[in-house]
Amino acid sequence: xxxxxxxxxxxxxxxxxxxxxxxxxxxxxxxxxxxxxxxxxxxxxxxxxxxxxxxxxxxxxxxxxxxxxxxxxxxxxxxxxxxxxxxxx
Ligand SMILES: [Zn+2]
Numbered sequence: 001x002x003x004x005x006x007x008x009x010x011x012x013x014x015x016x017x018x019x020x021x022x023x024x025x026x027x028x029x030x031x032x033x034x035x036x037x038x039x040x041x042x043x044x045x046x047x048x049x050x051x052x053x054x055x056x057x058x059x060x061x062x063x064x065x066x067x068x069x070x071x072x073x074x075x076x077x078x079x080x081x082x083x084x085x086x087x088x089x
Pocket of ligand 1: 044075
């Protein structure tokens with residue numbers, strides 16, 4: 001598995017806000033799939049993804065702190081935001 005790039009909490013909040021705005025826009029304008037607003041670009045390859053998946057990490061022996069893992073599809077770039085970073089903001 002390739003290394004994930006650590007991102008600040010602000011970036012995660014930006015993704016969440018974008019997702020909410022996008023969902024609203026789709027409902028308000030009754031948009032169909034090909035006309036959906038684009039998702040935020042991947043910070044690594046600057047390509048607009050088809051999907052952004054986020055989940056909490058499972059604690060492991062190497063990393064005992066929790067983090068939010070964010071995966072961009074289909075480019076496959078992965079990012080992580082440590083929970084400590086989120087609590088600070
Ligand atoms: Zn990418």
